[in-house]
Amino acid sequence: MIIDCHGHYTTAPKELEDYRKRQIAGLKEATQVATKGSLKISDDQIRESLENAQLKIQRERGTDLTIFSPRAGGMGHHIGNATTSQHWSETCNELIHRVCTLYPQNFVGVCQLPQSPGVAPKNCIPELERCVNEFGMIGCNLNPDPSGGYWTDPPLTDKWWYPVYEKLVEIDVPAMVHVSASCNPNFHFTGAHYINADTTAFMQFITSDLFKDFPTLKFIIPHGGGAVPYHWGRYRGLAQDMGRPPLKELLLNNVFFDTCVYHLPGIELLLKVIPADNILFASEVVGAVRGIDPETGYYYDDTKRYIDAIGWLSAADREKIFHGNVRKVYSRFAARRGHQ
Amino acid sequence: MIIDCHGHYTTAPKELEDYRKRQIAGLKEATQVATKGSLKISDDQIRESLENAQLKIQRERGTDLTIFSPRAGGMGHHIGNATTSQHWSETCNELIHRVCTLYPQNFVGVCQLPQSPGVAPKNCIPELERCVNEFGMIGCNLNPDPSGGYWTDPPLTDKWWYPVYEKLVEIDVPAMVHVSASCNPNFHFTGAHYINADTTAFMQFITSDLFKDFPTLKFIIPHGGGAVPYHWGRYRGLAQDMGRPPLKELLLNNVFFDTCVYHLPGIELLLKVIPADNILFASEVVGAVRGIDPETGYYYDDTKRYIDAIGWLSAADREKIFHGNVRKVYSRFAARRGHQ
Numbered sequence: 225m226i227i228d229c230h231g232h233y234t235t236a237p238k239e240l241e242d243y244r245k246r247q248i249a250g251l252k253e254a255t256q257v258a259t260k261g262s263l264k265i266s267d268d269q270i271r272e273s274l275e276n277a278q279l280k281i282q283r284e285r286g287t288d289l290t291i292f293s294p295r296a297g298g299m300g301h302h303i304g305n306a307t308t309s310q311h312w313s314e315t316c317n318e319l320i321h322r323v324c325t326l327y328p329q330n331f332v333g334v335c336q337l338p339q340s341p342g343v344a345p346k347n348c349i350p351e352l353e354r355c356v357n358e359f360g361m362i363g364c365n366l367n368p369d370p371s372g373g374y375w376t377d378p379p380l381t382d383k384w385w386y387p388v389y390e391k392l393v394e395i396d397v398p399a400m401v402h403v404s405a406s407c408n409p410n411f412h413f414t415g416a417h418y419i420n421a422d423t424t425a426f427m428q429f430i431t432s433d434l435f436k437d438f439p440t441l442k443f444i445i446p447h448g449g450g451a452v453p454y455h456w457g458r459y460r461g462l463a464q465d466m467g468r469p470p471l472k473e474l475l476l477n478n479v480f481f482d483t484c485v486y487h488l489p490g491i492e493l494l495l496k497v498i499p500a501d502n503i504l505f506a507s508e509v510v511g512a513v514r515g516i517d518p519e520t521g522y523y524y525d526d527t528k529r530y531i532d533a534i535g536w537l538s539a540a541d542r543e544k545i546f547h548g549n550v551r552k553v554y555s556r557f558a559a560r561r562g563h564q
Numbered sequence: 565m566i567i568d569c570h571g572h573y574t575t576a577p578k579e580l581e582d583y584r585k586r587q588i589a590g591l592k593e594a595t596q597v598a599t600k601g602s603l604k605i606s607d608d609q610i611r612e613s614l615e616n617a618q619l620k621i622q623r624e625r626g627t628d629l630t631i632f633s634p635r636a637g638g639m640g641h642h643i644g645n646a647t648t649s650q651h652w653s654e655t656c657n658e659l660i661h662r663v664c665t666l667y668p669q670n671f672v673g674v675c676q677l678p679q680s681p682g683v684a685p686k687n688c689i690p691e692l693e694r695c696v697n698e699f700g701m702i703g704c705n706l707n708p709d710p711s712g713g714y715w716t717d718p719p720l721t722d723k724w725w726y727p728v729y730e731k732l733v734e735i736d737v738p739a740m741v742h743v744s745a746s747c748n749p750n751f752h753f754t755g756a757h758y759i760n761a762d763t764t765a766f767m768q769f770i771t772s773d774l775f776k777d778f779p780t781l782k783f784i785i786p787h788g789g790g791a792v793p794y795h796w797g798r799y800r801g802l803a804q805d806m807g808r809p810p811l812k813e814l815l816l817n818n819v820f821f822d823t824c825v826y827h828l829p830g831i832e833l834l835l836k837v838i839p840a841d842n843i844l845f846a847s848e849v850v851g852a853v854r855g856i857d858p859e860t861g862y863y864y865d866d867t868k869r870y871i872d873a874i875g876w877l878s879a880a881d882r883e884k885i886f887h888g889n890v891r892k893v894y895s896r897f898a899a900r901r902g903h904q
Contacts, residue, residue, distance in 0.1 A: 368750070374714060375750045382749075409722075410708070410715040415767035415802050419791045420760035427755035447798075451759045451791030457827025458787075461853030461864035462755050487797025493833045513801030524801035 225547045226528065228282075229554070230400070230446050230482050230506030231290035231331075233320060234297075235277040237269040240319065244298070247312060251304045258304075260311040263319065270319075270326060277510050279330060285528050287507070291554065293334035293365050294320055297413055299404035302372035306340040306347060313338035313351055321359040332560055333361040334400065337388075341371040346387035356395055362556040363444075364392075366399035368425050373408025373417055380425055381432035389438050396555045398442035398480075401425040414512035422450025426479065430463050430471070435478045442478055442553050444504060448485035448494050456497040472499070480553050482506035483527045483545070486513055491530035500541035504549050505531065565887045566868065568622075569894070570740065570786050570822045570846030571630035571671075573660060574637075575617040577609040580659065584638070587652060591644045598644075600651040603659065610659075610666055619670060621849050625868050630849075631894065633674035633705050634660055637753055639744035642712035646680040646687060653678035653691055661699040672900055673701040674740065677728075681711040686727035696735055702896040703784075704732075706739040708765050713748025713757055720765055721772035729778050736895045738782035738820075741765040754852035762790025766819065770803050770811070775818045782818055782893050784844060788825035788834050796837040812839070820893050822846035823867045823885070826853055831870035840881035844889050845871065 243263045250258060278290060294316035301309055317335045324333045335355035337348040355361040366388070369375050378384040380401070392399060403421040404413075411417040422445045435441065445452070452459060463471055480502050485491050494503065506527065513524045522529055531537065531545065551557055583603045590598060618630060634656035641649055657675045664673040675695035677688040695701040706728070709715050718724040720741070732739060743761040744753075751757040762785045775781065785792070792799060803811055820842050825831050834843065846867065853864045862869055871877065871885065891897055 374716075375748050376714075377750075379750045408715050410717075410719050410764055410768070412767040412771060412802075415770065415799065416760075416764040419763050419795060419798075420756075423759050423763075423791065424750055424756040427752040428750070430755065431752055448794065451763065451794060454788065454791060454794035454830050454833060455759060455825060457825070457830060457857065457864050458759075458853055459755065461826055461855050461857065462752075464855045464858075465853060485795060485797065486801055487837070489833050489836045490794050490797060493794060493829050496829045497827070513798055513805060515801055515804045517797065517801065518804075524797050 225289070226287045226505065227547045227550045228287050228290040228506050228509070229444065229504040229550055230484055230508050231278060231292045232295045232508070232511060233292060233323060234295045234510045235273045236295065236319060237265045237273050239263060239265045239269070243315060244312065247308060248303060251308065258307050258311065260314065263315050265319070267322070267326060270322060274323065274327070279327070281509050282330060285526055287528065289329065290331055291334055291363065291550070292320060292323060292331040294336040296365060296402050297405045299336050299365070299367060300372070301339045301367050301370035301404055302341055302407055306338065306343045309340045310338040310351070317351065317355050317359065321361070324359070332557065333359055334363040334365060335361045337364055337366060339367050339370040341376055344387070345385050348388060349391050352388070352391060352397070353395065356397055356556070360560050362554045362560055363398050363400060365402040367403050368401055368421055369403050372404060373406035373411045379428045381428045381434045389441050393438055393440050398444060398553050400444040400446055402446055418447055418512070419450045422447050423452060426450065426452045426459070429475050429479060430459060430468060431466070435475055439477070442480065444480045444482060444553065446482045446484055446506065446508070448483060448490060449481035449498070453481065453494045453497050476502050480504055480549065483531065484508045485527065486524040487517070488530045488533055491527065492534060495531070495534060495537060500544050501549065503545045504553060505546050565629070566627045566845060567887045567890045568627050568630040568846050568849070569784065569844045569890055570824060570848050571618060571632045572635045572848070572851060573632060573663060574635045574850045575613045576635065576659060577605050577613050579603060579605045579609070583655060584652065587648060588643060591648065598647050598651065600654065603655050605659070607662070607666060610662060614663065614667070617850050619667070622670060625866055627847070627868065629669070630671055631674055631703065631890070632660060632663060632671040634676040636705060636742050637745045639676050639705070639707060640712070641679045641707050641710035641744055642681055642747055646678065646683045649680045650678040650691070657691065657695050657699065664699070672897065673699055674703040674705060675701045677704055677706060679707050679710040681716055684727070685725050688728060689731050692728070692731060692737070693735070696737055696896070700900050702894045702900055703738050703740060705742040707743050708741055708761055709743050712744060713746035713751045719768045721768045721774045729781050733778055733780050738784060738893050740784040740786055742786055758787055758852070759790045762787050763792060766790065766792045766799070769815050769819060770799060770808060771806070775815055779817070782820065784820045784822060784893065786822045786824055786846065786848070788823060788830060789821035789838070793821065793834045793837050816842050820844055820889065823871065824848045825867065826864040827857070828870045828873055831867065832874060835871070835874060835877060840884045841889065843885045844893060845886045
């Protein structure tokens with residue numbers, strides 16, 4: 225079985241975008257009380273949006289199932305206020321739930337959280353619980369920078385975030401560290417902001433005792449861990465210079481990387497330096513890069529091909545990466561599948 | 565000959581730090597006009613600060629010469645105002661000039677620029693010219709985020725920076741893209757802010773026509789190019805999706821990476837995906853990581869060992885990386901050496 229742990233609903237019917245546009249337009253009318261409003265999308269529209277995209281790709285590439293969440297670039301936590309974010313997150317999560325209900329064999333849900341810059345993350349707990357308990361979602365995306373590129377909230381290791389971690393531990397749900405669009409012109413979102421956030425979060429984890437406080441808390445750092453595996457020597461050395469424990473001991477029970485790295489040498493490096501126990505297969509389709517690599521003739525984001533091409537990877541490690549680790553990290557995955 | 569293109573004076577006598585402390589303390593006294601003040605360090609103190617550090621390492625590792633600049637983490641462009649930065653940069657650059665005068669065979673200078681957040685970069689031109697014309701320096705460090713982690717100034721591709729680029733092109737001097745300390749608690753400086761800035765700058769270059777406007781402008785992106793080589797497929801794909809030219813054509817006449825990557829698999833990846841013409845040897849000693857890697861028994865930052873260990877690297881490419889490319893990128897290098 226092959227599970228892709230990182231897919232976003234980037235192909236949602238345009239009614240979703242229209243909904244968001246109305247919501248943003250409404251922000252200008254300060255006298256009006258914000259209402260959630262409604263989103264009208266038919267089941268057929270949902271099917272159509274997936275059949276020629278994510279589902280087609282699953283079939284073509286031989287992926288069995290995708291752990292699926294709302295479009296990351298669309299979360300836009302910096303837009304509006306906490307209420308804006310609440311309504312928008314609920315709407316996006318409800319749509320993901322519909323996808324997973326229509327295609328229970330193909331998708332399992334992960335939710336977006338109603339974060340807002342400067343607002344205590346604990347306000348996300350009700351929506352998190354709703355998605356997990358009512359919708360059967362198995363994870364959440366946690367944005368380390370709700371400001372969208374100005375990094376004005378505290379680091380992920382600050383007590384500011386602890387109420388969310390307490391809940392994640394209690395309900396046994398992992399978080400993927402995932403920023404959204406950047407409103408800072410310095411950062412291209414998929415080319416800089418995403419990768420920087422991955423790197424930043426990892427370094428935050430090195431300098432803190434977060435995992436002493438939460439020994440069972442689990443994070444997935446997407447996009448192959450940002451810059452981390454490439455600079456693995458730097459991170460081992462920095463931890464050592466600071467008198468921290470070796471990285472394996474310090475955080476590899478809690479931090480996992482996905483395989484969203486879009487060329488063979490990058491995947492080779494990832495599999496060489498990071499233990500197979502800490503790597504989860506992912507491709508982020510339909511996502512950041514949509515073209516065909518003229519050097520190989522295949523899609524850049526067909527990450528399964530790169531893994532398949534690595535002859536020295538043992539069968540046991542391959543199994544872990546393709547599905548075994550998902551069952552370990554997303555502990556609700558098995559229950560969810562059994563339920564169906 | 566082996567030239568290390570990336571060394572900082574991290575071991576300067578503590579009088580330099582004392583000078584900086586006085587300067588910062590003076591900022592609190594708003595009624596006082598800031599004066600440059602003076603720095604008293606003897607030649608013997610300079611010698612002592614280097615003999616058991618950079619010079620010892622050069623001898624031990626067989627590096628002939630280091631392209632040397634003030635401590636990057638110390639630039640602190642976010643502290644005080646433009647005058648603070650002017651005085652501090654002048655003082656640091658003068659000290660580098662003394663180092664290069666005392667050890668002309670071992671060090672060639674690169675200057676820090678008196679940047680300040682929100683202040684037009686063109687104010688750096690007089691100090692840049694002084695360092696190049698009077699001190700014989702061959703490059704500069706350009707901070708893409710003088711705010712120290714809040715990224716409040718425009719991207720490097722904005723016209724905001726053009727006066728500096730016009731001058732760099734005119735005097736034929738390259739810039740190393742190098743941030744300084746981070747005052748944003750989200751970013752560890754050497755573990756996140758440095759690497760993120762490298763990645764960010766590269767992505768800015770992809771999305772702009774900067775090198776159409778300045779075909780001979782040259783940037784060195786340090787720390788192995790941040791996350792870029794590891795995600796080379798992502799960057800090739802993003803450029804392609806955006807309808808940009810192939811990366812080679814778009815920016816590899818203008819953008820170069822150093823080899824400050826502190827483990828063999830990282831260096832292997834770098835040399836595998838980036839053309840040898842675009843790689844410059846560097847170790848950043850005495851720098852970000854100072855310990856010995858228990859897995860190898862050698863210093864993490866002994867990057868020459870990793871390059872030496874790569875059997876498939878041709879002799880011609882090795883020469884380019886160790887010194888040939890320096891002569892091409894730092895076109896004043898040869899003149900400077902001839903002068904001595």
